[in-house]
Amino acid sequence: AGSDRYGTSVQISRSAYGSSDAVFIATGTNFPDGLAGGPVAALLPGPLLLVAPSQLPSVVKNELQRLGPDRVFVLGGTGVVSGSVVKAIDAALP
Numbered sequence: 001a002g003s004d005r006y007g008t009s010v011q012i013s014r015s016a017y018g019s020s021d022a023v024f025i026a027t028g029t030n031f032p033d034g035l036a037g038g039p040v041a042a043l044l045p046g047p048l049l050l051v052a053p054s055q056l057p058s059v060v061k062n063e064l065q066r067l068g069p070d071r072v073f074v075l076g077g078t079g080v081v082s083g084s085v086v087k088a089i090d091a092a093l094p
Contacts, residue, residue, distance in 0.1 A: 006050050006057040013047035013063055022046035027053055027083060027088065032076040040073075053080055056078040057093040064092045 001011035005028045008079035014018075020043050024041045028050030041048045046069065064072070072089055074081050 002059070006052070007059050009048065009050040010059050010063040013049060013067070013077040017045075017047050017067060020046045020069050022071045022073065023064060023067055024073045024075060025085075026049055026075040027051060027080040029031045029053055030080065033080060037073070039076040051081060051085055051089075054084060055083045055084050056092070061088070061092045064089065066093070068094060 001094060002008035002057070009028070016084045022044045023046050024039075026037055026048060029052065030035075034050065035049060037048055047063075047067070051057060051060055074086055076091070
């Protein structure tokens with residue numbers, strides 16, 4: 001649906017959520033964290049968005065702003081989602 005995996009995660013989010021109290025973030029370069037986080041995201045519920053290890057894609061940033069979540073859960077450690085991405089996520093939220 002999107003031009004890449006990041007855009008596709010956003011398109012899935014847009015089709016399923018008008019807003020969300022919780023959002024899950026996983027790296028888009030390796031599947032285990034996203035795979036493990038999927039069931040938890042479904043239970044809360046909240047979308048699972050993919051990011052690059054050291055960059056917050058603008059399409060994902062825009063989706064975070066649209067959703068306006070109260071909580072963001074970053075799956076995995078700083079080896080898969082860097083501290084600079086976490087800071088960019090924080091800065092993107094109201």
